[in-house]
Amino acid sequence: VFHSPGAHQEFLEEATRHARSLGLTLHPIPVGSPKDIPDRLAEHISTLDALWIIPDPTIDSKALVEYLIETALFHNVPSIGYNRYFLEAGAAMAFALNYEKIGAGTALLLDFYLRSGHCPEASPAYDVLVNENVVRRLLEHPKERKR
Secondary structure (H helix, E strand, O other): OEEOOOOOHHHHHHHHHHHHHOOOOOOOEEOOOHHHHHHHHHHHHHHOOOEEOOOEOOEOOHHHHHHHHHHHHHOOOOEEEOOHHHHHOOOOEEEEEOHHHHHHHHHHHHHHHHHHOOOOOOOOOEEEEEOHHHHHHHHHOOOOOOO
16 A cells, blocks of 8 residues: 555554454555655565555556556556546456445434434445456466565
């Protein structure tokens, strides 16, 4: 996971703990500017099993997202993004907010708040989307491990 230094710290710590509980390892990779990303990607690509792209100010351009996805795919590393655009760009998977469910959930939370004066925490609803063509390609050409 590429991220701006200091950004998303709480999220990344929670994601790291959750990954560990599943037997996975999450590697947050700080990048100071978009110019750092090609070198940092080259440094880490051989050890990545997947590239998770999160919303971050350092990765703020369509061209950079496409570069990350294409480079990872060239190395048979699946990318995971945060909306439908990532699938169109070649990511293997994306988490897309489900606005209909979010709206319905918001209405229920508001009703509960108006009745009780309390508002429980809630996570936004999302759909997990899979790019079957990319997954098929990755399965046909598995990555060689260089650890």
